[in-house]
Amino acid sequence: MGVAALAAEDGYNLITESTLFRLLLPLLFFHDWPQLLGPHRNGVYTDSDVAWPSRMAWEKEVGAGLAPPVIVGGKVILFHRKGNKEIVEAFEAATGKTVWTFEYPTSYRDDFGFDNGPRSAPTVAGGRVFTFGAEGVLHGLDLNTGAKIWRVDVNKQYDVPKGWFGAGCSPLVHGGKLYLNIGSKKAGVGAFDPATGALLWKASNQEASYSSPTAASFGIVFFTREGILVTNPDTGRVLFEKRWRARPQASANVATPLVDGNLLFVSSNYAVGAIVLDFSTMPPKELWSGDDAISAHYATPVLLNGVLYGLHGPTQTGQQLRAVEMKTGKVLWKMLASQKGGSVTLLQDHLMMIRDDGEIFKIKPDPEKVDVLSNFKVLDGKVRAFPAIGNGLVCFRNTHTLACLR
Secondary structure, eight states, X not given: OOHHHHHHHTTOOHHHHHHHHHHHHHHHTTTOBOSTTTTXXXXXXXXXXXXXXXXXXXXXXXOBOOOOOEEETTEEEEEEEETTEEXXXXXXXXXXXXXXXXEEEOOOOOTTSSOOOXXXXXXXXXXXXXXXOTTOEEEEEETTTOOEEEEEEHHHHTTOOOTTTSOOOOOEEETTEEEEEOOSSSOXXXXXXXXXXXXXXXXXXXXXXSOOOEEETTEEEEEOSSEEEEEOTTXXXXXXXXXXXXXXXXXXXXXXXXXXXXXXXXXXXXXXEEEEEETXXXXXXXXXXXXXXXXXXXXXXXXXXXXXXEEESOTTTOEEEEEEETTTOOEEEEEEEESSOEEEEEETTEEEEEETTSEEEEEOOOSSSOOEEEEEEOOSSOOOSOOEEETTEEEEEOSSEEEEEO
C-alpha cells in the first residue's frame, strides 16, 4: 500500500499539508532560526541577511548546558543552567541586552559528570517558546514576556527513566501539535497541544534517545533508542518502525533524522552506521545502509544537491568530514576534521564546520574535492552545541559563554 493510500485510510492528507507547510515556512520564519537545526530542521540557512561571520557583535557569560540557542523576532533565546535553576533567557539580538528570563528549580545531576544540562534547544512557534529540561519538564512560555503559560512534568507523569544523560529531545511543533520523544513504557513518543500542554496522543513504549523528531510528507519521524519510528501526525498511529541501534547497552542514538522529499536519512554510531529509506512506497525501500559511509555520532549532516556533508566516526577517537552521495552511500571524499566532536551547518553556499575546540572552518561544498577556504577560532573551551543563524548574526555557545558574530 502506498503512502497516499495509508494517509487516506487514516483520514489525513499528508501530501497536501506537507506541501503547504513547505510553502509557508519561509514566510513564517524569514530571518529566523526558531528551532534545533534551523527553519527546516536540516542545518541549512539560505537567507541573504547573514553573510560569513567576521566580527564579534556581543558575548555574554552564561550558565552550563549543551542546549543550542535559537534566534526569533529580534531575540536570541538560550536555555541554560546556573546553580540549581534551569533558565530560559531572551537577549536583544542587536545588543545582547537581556529582555526577559524565566527560571525554575532543578535537581538533575549527570551521573557521568559531563554536564548537568539542559541539552535540548528551545523551539519557538505561534508566539510561544517551548523548552524540555534535563529532568524532563516541558514548558510553554510567552515569547514576548517569558511568562509561563503551562508546565508538564513529562518524566514524572509517564514514569520516564533517567537515561544516560537525562532528557535531550528538542520539541518539534508542526501542524498545530508539539511532538516529543518521551521514552517510557507508558508513552514512547507523543503529541501535545502547544496552547495548553495537554497530551493529544501517545504511541509506542520505546525508550527515548537524544535525537529529536522531524516532519515529513509521510509522517512524523522519531529516532528512538530502539530505532526508526514513523507515526501519523494526527492520530499517532505507527506507520513504520525499524530497529536501528547498537548492540552495546552503553550507546545512544543522537543525530536528528534528515528528510529530503520521500527520502529519509538516519545515522548512528557504535558500529550501526547510516540507512537511507525511500518512502515513495510503503513499506519503504532501503536504498543503502552500513557503517562505512557516514556514521554520525550526534551531529546531523547537511544535504546539498544530493550530497551529504557530515562528520563520520565517534567523538572519543576523532572524526572525518565526508562527502557522501545520498542515494547510493558512495563516499566522494574525506578529511580529518577533529580529534573530538563537531558539527556542520550550511550557511548560504558554504559549509561551516565547527570543531568542539571552537575552531570554525569555511569549506566550499564541492563533491569533487575538499576545498577549505579559511578558518578561525571563535571560542575557547568545548563548543558542542549547534549554532544559530539569523537576524544578521551567527551565535555560538560553549559551557560558559554565548558569542554572537556579525
